[in-house]
Amino acid sequence: LFLRDIVDDDDDDDLERVSWSGEPVGSISWSIKETASSSTSSLEGRDSGLQKGSSSYAALPKQVSSYSLSSLFKGELCLSLSALSDTGVKNYAPELRRPKAEYKDYSSDWSPKDTVRRMQRGKVCSLERFRSLQDKLVLLDEAVAGHDGNVITAVLIFLKRTLRREILFRELEVRQVALCHLIHFLKEAGEQKLLLDLLRFLDRTEEVALSQYREHLNIQDVEKRREFLKGCIGLPFSAEDTSHIQDHYTLLERQIIIEANDRHLETAGQSEVFRKYPRKASILNMPLVTTLFYSCFYHYTEAELSALQIPDKQYVLTALAARAKLRAWDDVDALFTTKNWLGYTKKKAPIGFHRVVEILQRNNAPVQVLQEYVRLVEDVETRLNLATKYKCHDVVIETYKDLKDRIQLTAYKCKVERGSAEEEKINSILNNMVRNASNPMEELSTCEAACLGVAASERGNCKTQSSANRATLLLLIA
Numbered sequence: 027l028f029l030r031d032i033v034d035d036d037d038d039d040d041l042e043r044v045s046w047s048g049e050p051v052g053s054i055s056w057s058i059k060e061t062a063s064s065s066t067s068s069l070e071g072r073d074s075g076l077q078k079g080s081s082s083y084a085a086l087p088k089q090v091s092s093y094s095l096s097s098l099f100k101g102e103l104c105l106s107l108s109a110l111s112d113t114g115v116k117n118y119a120p121e122l123r124r125p126k127a128e129y130k131d132y133s134s135d136w137s138p139k140d141t142v143r144r145m146q147r148g149k150v151c152s153l154e155r156f157r158s159l160q161d162k163l164v165l166l167d168e169a170v171a172g173h174d175g176n177v178i179t180a181v182l183i184f185l186k187r188t189l190r191r192e193i194l195f196r197e198l199e200v201r202q203v204a205l206c207h208l209i210h211f212l213k214e215a216g217e218q219k220l221l222l223d224l225l226r227f228l229d230r231t232e233e234v235a236l237s238q239y240r241e242h243l244n245i246q247d248v249e250k251r252r253e254f255l256k257g258c259i260g261l262p263f264s265a266e267d268t269s270h271i272q273d274h275y276t277l278l279e280r281q282i283i284i285e286a287n288d289r290h291l292e293t294a295g296q297s298e299v300f301r302k303y304p305r306k307a308s309i310l311n312m313p314l315v316t317t318l319f320y321s322c323f324y325h326y327t328e329a330e331l332s333a334l335q336i337p338d339k340q341y342v343l344t345a346l347a348a349r350a351k352l353r354a355w356d357d358v359d360a361l362f363t364t365k366n367w368l369g370y371t372k373k374k375a376p377i378g379f380h381r382v383v384e385i386l387q388r389n390n391a392p393v394q395v396l397q398e399y400v401r402l403v404e405d406v407e408t409r410l411n412l413a414t415k416y417k418c419h420d421v422v423i424e425t426y427k428d429l430k431d432r433i434q435l436t437a438y439k440c441k442v443e444r445g446s447a448e449e450e451k452i453n454s455i456l457n458n459m460v461r462n463a464s465n466p467m468e469e470l471s472t473c474e475a476a477c478l479g480v481a482a483s484e485r486g487n488c489k490t491q492s493s494a495n496r497a498t499l500l501l502l503i504a
Contacts, residue, residue, distance in 0.1 A: 138165040145169075145177045153184045162189070163197060170203050178207045191220070195227045213237075235261035239271065248310055252278050273334055277314055280334075284317075285309050288324065299324055303352075315344060322348035326357060338376050346382065350389035358386070358395075379403045383412055397421050419448040427455050 136144065136151065138161065144151050156162050162185055169181045182204060185194055198205040212221040218237065225234045239258050245251040255275040263271060285308055291297045292305060309320050318336060321328070322345045342361065349357040362373045362382070375382050379402040386396055397418040403409040406425065413421035419442055426435045435452055442448040 138168045141165065142168045142172050142177055145180065146172060146174050166204055175207060178204060179211055182208050182211065191223060195224055199228065231262040232264060235263050248282060276334060277317060281309050281317060318344045319348050342377055346385050350386055350391065355395055373402055380408055380412060387416055393418060423448065423451055432456060432459060
């Protein structure tokens with residue numbers, strides 16, 4: 027008996043079909059494995075075909091079927107993902123050539139003038155066709171005549187690459203515009219050797235020395251920079267520049283000594299000023315003014331920078347700012363105290379005492395210190411403005427007293443506190459002005475005369491009433 031005879035045909039739908047691995051035929055996992063196996067077999071066939079060295083397109087694999095066996099069992103047509111994602115097939119389509127118009131920009135026989143114009147418009151132009159020296163110089167002249175710095179620089183780069191240095195330098199010597207462009211380009215590009223050779227050829231000895239001096243900016247090691255600056259002193263600078271180079275070398279030498287000592291003091295904690303005001307940065311390679319402020323702040327009594335040529339005004343300004351920041355008012359006072367040959371002391375400020383007052387005020391100096399220096403301002407109007415601005419009442423009162431201006435004293439009396447020492451001082455000065463007057467008629471203030479005049483005019487008898495008021499005032503004064 028056959029199995030078909032035992033099992034009824036109507037029960038075929040109830041049977042579960044399985045593969046050799048035991049998985050149900052038509053399931054999702056079986057479909058994925060079936061698809062992967064078919065893709066692998068196709069790729070292996072493709073690789074074997076390529077390894078045989080066939081040069082024809084027949085070696086390419088056949089297109090993988092887009093249908094799976096599971097779709098046949100279920101009676102459906104499913105598009106296989108492997109047919110859509112077959113990335114193993116390469117594209118053998120020939121590459122299209124560029125249009126001839128593009129090659130025209132590179133290979134056409136442009137004249138130097140046309141070449142410069144195209145470069146000005148941003149077109150790509152090849153300069154290699156200009157082979158002779160005459161053609162290159164004509165191209166450079168056309169670039170200079172176009173007054174376009176970018177084009178001039180581009181042509182100079184081409185000439186620098188294709189000409190010998192001697193020929194390039196000789197031709198640029200008679201073309202000053204192009205020469206200036208090349209010097210600027212070499213400085214910006216950092217081509218120091220070629221720049222020095224060019225400057226030597228032009229016999230610009232000072233520029234050669236200055237270019238060599240700039241090299242110290244690229245030296246990070248302090249000791250090497252110091253030795254380099256020492257060698258720069260002998261370069262052919264002018265007398266003034268040689269003095270500056272000497273000062274720079276001396277400054278760096280002092281900075282190295284100060285930095286070594288202060289680092290030791292700061293680490294050991296032996297100095298009170300370093301404990302109270304810790305250093306924020308190293309003093310090495312700092313400018314002269316910064317180093318001067320540092321020395322006046324931490325080493326005021328030591329002559330650290332005595333060898334440097336510092337102008338008096340610069341020294342006073344810097345030292346004043348440093349000592350005022352430390353609130354060392356005795357040092358500030360000694361900074362402006364001088365003695366003459368007779369031994370008399372006098373205060374003198376090369377920067378003007380009005381600037382001294384402003385610096386002291388920025389450092390929150392007390393009013394007593396400010397008043398002392400406001401009094402030394404020579405110009406009366408400036409002195410009054412500073413005293414009023416910073417509320418130095420004693421200076422304002424004394425100035426109005428010296429001017430014998432009772433009007434301003436009376437007006438300023440309203441600006442001080444009632445019952446204060448300043449108000450009592452103003453009252454005492456006003457009383458002494460009237461009491462010590464030798465001729466009361468002449469010492470009458472303008473304010474009182476004006477008040478009497480207004481009162482008389484209101485009563486209609488100006489002349490007679492004014493005399494009577496004056497007489498009454500004299501009796502009251504007596």
